[in-house]
Amino acid sequence: MSELKDPRKTFGEALVEVGELYENVLAISTDSSAGSGMTPFKEKFPERHLEFGIMEQGAIGFASGLATTGKIPFVVAIAPFVTSRPFEMFRNDLGYMKQNVKVVGRCAGISYSDLGATHQSLEDIAILRTIPGVTLFNPGDPAEIKNVVHAACEINGPVYIKIGKNKMPVLHQAGYPFEAGKGVVMRDGKDVTIIGTGTVLSKAHLATQILEKDEIDVRLIDIHTLKPIDVDIILKAASETNYIVTVEEHYLAGGLGSEVAELLAREGVCAKIKMIGIDDQYVKSGPYEELLSLYGLGAEQIAQTVKKLLL
Amino acid sequence: MLTVKDELQLKNITLNIRKKILRQIKAGRMGHIGGAMSIAEIITALYFKIMRVDPENPDWPMRDRFVLSAGHKCLALYAVLAEKGFFEENILDTYGSLGSKLPGHPNMFEIPGIETNTGALGHGLSIAGGMAMGLRMDGLQSKVYVIMGDGELAEGSNWEAAAACSHHKLSNILVFVDRNHLQIAGRTVDVMSYEPLDERWRAFGWSVREIDGHNIRQIVEVAEAFPFEEHKPSVIIANTVKSKGISFAEDRADFHYWKATDEEILRAEQDLLEIERRLKG
Ligand SMILES: Cc1ncc(C[n+]2csc(CCOP(=O)(O)OP(=O)(O)O)c2C)c(N)n1
Numbered sequence: 001m002s003e004l005k006d007p008r009k010t011f012g013e014a015l016v017e018v019g020e021l022y023e024n025v026l027a028i029s030t031d032s033s034a035g036s037g038m039t040p041f042k043e044k045f046p047e048r049h050l051e052f053g054i055m056e057q058g059a060i061g062f063a064s065g066l067a068t069t070g071k072i073p074f075v076v077a078i079a080p081f082v083t084s085r086p087f088e089m090f091r092n093d094l095g096y097m098k099q100n101v102k103v104v105g106r107c108a109g110i111s112y113s114d115l116g117a118t119h120q121s122l123e124d125i126a127i128l129r130t131i132p133g134v135t136l137f138n139p140g141d142p143a144e145i146k147n148v149v150h151a152a153c154e155i156n157g158p159v160y161i162k163i164g165k166n167k168m169p170v171l172h173q174a175g176y177p178f179e180a181g182k183g184v185v186m187r188d189g190k191d192v193t194i195i196g197t198g199t200v201l202s203k204a205h206l207a208t209q210i211l212e213k214d215e216i217d218v219r220l221i222d223i224h225t226l227k228p229i230d231v232d233i234i235l236k237a238a239s240e241t242n243y244i245v246t247v248e249e250h251y252l253a254g255g256l257g258s259e260v261a262e263l264l265a266r267e268g269v270c271a272k273i274k275m276i277g278i279d280d281q282y283v284k285s286g287p288y289e290e291l292l293s294l295y296g297l298g299a300e301q302i303a304q305t306v307k308k309l310l311l
Numbered sequence: 312m313l314t315v316k317d318e319l320q321l322k323n324i325t326l327n328i329r330k331k332i333l334r335q336i337k338a339g340r341m342g343h344i345g346g347a348m349s350i351a352e353i354i355t356a357l358y359f360k361i362m363r364v365d366p367e368n369p370d371w372p373m374r375d376r377f378v379l380s381a382g383h384k385c386l387a388l389y390a391v392l393a394e395k396g397f398f399e400e401n402i403l404d405t406y407g408s409l410g411s412k413l414p415g416h417p418n419m420f421e422i423p424g425i426e427t428n429t430g431a432l433g434h435g436l437s438i439a440g441g442m443a444m445g446l447r448m449d450g451l452q453s454k455v456y457v458i459m460g461d462g463e464l465a466e467g468s469n470w471e472a473a474a475a476c477s478h479h480k481l482s483n484i485l486v487f488v489d490r491n492h493l494q495i496a497g498r499t500v501d502v503m504s505y506e507p508l509d510e511r512w513r514a515f516g517w518s519v520r521e522i523d524g525h526n527i528r529q530i531v532e533v534a535e536a537f538p539f540e541e542h543k544p545s546v547i548i549a550n551t552v553k554s555k556g557i558s559f560a561e562d563r564a565d566f567h568y569w570k571a572t573d574e575e576i577l578r579a580e581q582d583l584l585e586i587e588r589r590l591k592g
């Protein structure tokens with residue numbers, strides 16, 4: 001088993017790194033700076049941390065105003081509270097106003113598996129994807145968290161970064177080719193393409209290893225940028241492999257699977273697709289890993305789904 | 312300080328603003344007349360006496376910022392920006408036409424001088440607070456001026472922003488509440504009362520003044536005294552009349568949004584001519 005790293009801690013390290021690179025980076029919290037990984041940033045740049053109390057809508061608006069004066073605010077909180085709750089602020093004050101604000105939804109997906117649907121975000125990508133000009137990152141391992149935080153600062157415009165809560169295995173070698181908007185082929189193959197994103201990329205990765213034992217030749221693609229999505233890598237997979245299977249910790253409505261299906265439909269490309277994600281329901285409560293398996297997102301379940309397709 | 316001559320000049324400019332508001336309605340045959348007319352004096356005082364802005368250099372970093380939180384009042388903003396020379400006056404005649412640079416709620420990417428994309432009520436004060444914070448961080452003396460509607464104050468997000476502005480001691484922000492006592496559905500006290508307004512703002516940590524929002528001298532004198540208290544944001548509750556200047560529409564909720572007939576426009580133009588006659592006489 002590869003090394004595991006805490007995504008929030010990793011994000012916090014990345015925030016300090018960009019804080020050192022860009023003196024206009026600010027950290028904005030809403031009564032949970034420590035839980036959002038900001039402690040090292042706060043210690044290093046106390047005057048660049050702004051606390052707003054439990055005020056997510058207001059914080060997004062303030063971030064927009066701060067950005068008009070050349071700042072790069074990072075607003076970080078539990079994912080639903082900075083996405084669905086202040087959606088209109090995100091849409092108007094960040095999207096429509098094209099402001100250089102980075103919103104980080106942490107403990108996203110069902111990673112707060114025991115706290116109930118109020119604290120989960122299975123629709124963040126679906127709703128934010130409708131806002132023109134917003135870049136959506138869903139990093140799949142700790143190295144990628146660092147990469148997207150740096151990439152976010154190089155983009156002049158609104159960015160959403162989705163990170164989980166549970167420790168993530170290291171999947172990428174240091175210095176692997178990362179480019180915003182471009183997927184990463186982690187394993188080449190010709191029978192089936194699995195496209196994974198975010199927290200469950202590691203499950204897709206494990207599933208690939210299981211399938212290898214059955215001599216199924218899997219192409220594994222990491223889509224860390226959900227918008228703008230890498231069109232070429234998906235079209236290529238559609239023409240070169242027999243199936244595309246998408247894997248995401250998100251509702252099937254509006255997430256990665258939808259994006260891939262929409263893209264192929266828009267391009268008029270015929271391909272066999274299977275989407276793995278969570279269907280139209282509020283998920284049960286329980287231990288995270290067990291829940292993922294219950295909803296078909298464990299490595300074993302993903303491998304089983306792929307095998308059934310190929311039989 | 313405002314000399315009598317200055318005062319007269321500001322009154323004349325206010326009249327021009329009202330004429331330009333009407334001109335846009337005439338072009339588009341419809342528009343949010345009521346809330347635009349009620350802020351004509353305030354927005355004139357801001358752009359022609361109080362704020363430091365430069366139409367030749369709209370992105371000048373040292374400029375003061377203006378946030379029209381109640382974006383539906385944008386006919387007044389377009390009028391004042393045109394009057395000030397931010398864009399060609401004849402653009403006003405495109406209001407309501409396909410692809411006009413003057414949408415029914417302002418868009419900062421369409422014409423210079425617009426600072427925010429408002430229209431959904433209850434966003435402006437947070438954005439303005441962020442601006443005030445950023446300007447202060449940079450050590451700039453620039454101020455942030457905001458106009459809000461009185462009906463708009465029912466949006467809870469405003470009170471988040473009000474709390475944050477006072478918590479962060481943003482003494483470089485001045486809000487005007489256009490208290491015309493009306494919103495779409497009727498009188499504000501009947502629809503959703505936020506009285507006593509002054510006490511509410513005070514309880515949120517703001518320094519409050521109340522004025523006659525159609526008295527240009529009062530507007531200038533009070534705005535020039537801002538910040539009213541050290542370390543506190545300032546708010547002026549400006550008592551106004553919705554659709555001020557258009558006799559048949561004044562203080563009427565049904566002229567919030569006006570689908571104007573030819574005959575009504577003619578009457579409105581005559582009303583403004585009458586004001587002009589009185590000003591000259
Ligand atoms: C969030 C939101 N809800 C509803 C509206 C529709 N709306 C436009 S103007 C208005 C009434 C505003 O009243 P007030 O703030 O008193 O401004 P006035 O019309 O008096 O200028 C409403 C409800 C809106 N623009 N934004």
Ligand SMILES: [Mg+2]
Binds near residue numbers: 460492493
């Ligand atoms: Mg009103």
